[in-house]
Amino acid sequence: MDKAALAHEYPTPFYVYDADMIRTRVAELADAFKGQTVSLHYAIKANDNPAVTGIAANAGIGACLVSAGEMKRAMAGGMKPELMLMNGAAKSDADIIFALENNIGQLNIESIPELTVVADIAKSLGKVATICLRVNPEVTATTHSNIATGRRSDKFGILVEDLDEAKRIIASRPELKWVGLSAHIGSQIHDVEELRLGYQALVDIFKAQDNPGLDRLDLGGGFGVSYKGDAYARPKDFAPVIAEMTKDLQAKGVRIQLEPGRYVAAEAGTLVTKVLFVKKSGGYNFVMVDAGMNDLIRPALYQAYHPIKLARVSSAKDMPCVIAGPVCESSDVFARDRMLPDDIQRGDVLEIGYAGAYGFAMSSQYNARNRLAEVMVQGNTHKLIRKAFSAEDFDKATLV
Template identity: 45%
Template sequence: MTTEFSRPHVAYFGYKNGELAVENVAISAIAAKYGTPFYVYSAAAVRERVAKLRAALDGLDIQICYAVKANNNLSLLSLLVNEGCGMDIVSDGEMQRALTAGAPAGKIVFSGVGKTDEEIAAALNAGVHQLNVESIEELDAISRVAGKIGKVATVVLRVNPDVDALTHPKITTGTSKNKFGIAYADAVNTYAAAAARKEINMVGIAVHIGSQITDVAPFRQTFERLAQLTQAIRAKGLTISRLDLGGGLGVSYDGSAGIDVIAYAQTIRETLGDSGCALTIEPGRFIIAEAGALVAKVLYGKNQGNVKFSIVDAAMNDLMRPALYDALHPVWPVREPAADAEALPVHLVGPVCESSDTFGEFDHLPALERGDLVMLGVAGAYGATMSSTYNARPLIQEVLVEGDSFRLVRRQWTVEDALALERDL
């Protein structure tokens, strides 16, 4: 059989002169210089996503705080700082990365359900914009730490709106079954109690209902509940000046439509545009996912009964999403297939000793041979940042492309680097 092979559906990735390129750089040129596997990012794609979101939100008093957990590469963070983005962080490590990348502390939001006393102190000493608080005991800890170091903590209360975003169960965060936030019914009383503490400057409320959401309906339901809660807090004579709307904006992994950011922005205008509060959103995946890809080399092919396998040099430790979330990333051969090439269904798998070390079954690829390069698309988010050294494999290298130039932005973390952590202790 023959088939029309799919083409990359993401901006700045496409075939030029018979092979895949990122912007104006051939994938094969990067592989020749640095070897495989590697992540590659398009700077232009990142800038375009920020610009697209900012244009949709025009006229709103709103700050974009990039969710660092999606991809914390310093070069990418610096690029986003230069685009005017703040940072949403969930650990001291992410805070140090954001500060190192040049993010002003006053544009950093510290989220997360389990901040340690040391992290709280570090955030207060750094002067972050706000701490998003998720439990009464966390408020107690912040009060204690702030009092000890002579600081007043600016706090926003994260509320669980009990809204099902209808996304993957492992990335749903806004229902009563999830560990995140203060129960909606308890929010007003908790806000009032927190505002009464002398070590706390209570300024607002926050929500986050999940990730990879492509329908605006759950956002509208959430923001309507947020508007009601804002009114209830003010009815108690309390001050509220900030609303943190979280992130979760979904992207396309298969060429279908991702979230409509125009409709998303209009939803914010209609529900919270007259709230009188400064707004924050925390997109991560939306900005970086489609701007990145994972490139791997075919090591071997084999048949197991009627099943064809192609074994590549990237593995589940390099890209965890397929094993963790059953995610299916689009795959394209780096060498452009001939128009009459035969499509052969194949399982694309890695070398790690786990059956879960698979990137999926694909029916649109040509015959792959040893040494061929393949690219797994839409891998900029939760790819490199979730990578590990399982099977004592080195952490993967990362490359940034800008126009017709490219550079290494994370070198390969070698086995020797790992051994050095355990020697001569």
């Protein structure tokens, strides 16, 4: 469906997702791992709209979560709690209680003190918590520093040198059922060799435990997508690496878990925005649009590249543009030196692509702006899957 045509149906800016693309990406992952003992857990932090989690649920995959709120959105999409696992370096008591009360499949524990807190809460609920220890394997991923998570200096996971202490605590707490290890070295990783390094570190640590009670190894997510259209590792490239590295473990009944987020949702999403003004100033062509960094923060936060195109066909020659939004921050710029036709004008629609992951999910209401409406297209149909949340809605929510 022509996404720009939707700009006649819905006020801009808005997010639109392509259901078939999400299904295609999930199927691509599932196909690549056919024949292996691998379970997929969609990292819903990438896009937690229940319509999206619903597509993942229908494909039979589970969820990777970081909060009770995410668990509610996964459940709203019909995902099964037993197929869910929860990470999080600072889970609140409420997160842990909600997860245990709703029989989550697995909690990934990220620190020594968290073990005692989870054990105490499980005891008070009369439950046994099924846990993995998230290890910090001290592997530095080549990605933006803000999304690398496996360095010694990062807040995530338990260092290998602290595993003995973790095991001592587990041994003394019958409320904890330790079933495996997990790790996640970062996001937007596009090199198979780099994934291999991270996996090898974790596999080695897993084998060193020599513990037959451990029945799962969670290798995390992090699979990159091709924002610029260049060649990246795809599931068919890294699935054989995982097979080769873990075949002996899989043969012994160890299940491999993966937590893909971006790979599932990024490509399916577009942020549709309208040009408000073309401002020629100081030698720059500022294309001022109605979406801002509060709607899509990735360019400001990670200097991320998103493809941006004019929705209509133009035969005008291209000019370098700065595409900027209305938020009162100089960092509210989606792209600099981006070529767009020089007849671009007020009212034109722009499509900001690959915005389905970490787009709406990271958005805010800064400058008392709306959180945007989200639309799902399927074939030739479209449906509003979440209405915009306006500043007025927010005021109502706080003042009653």
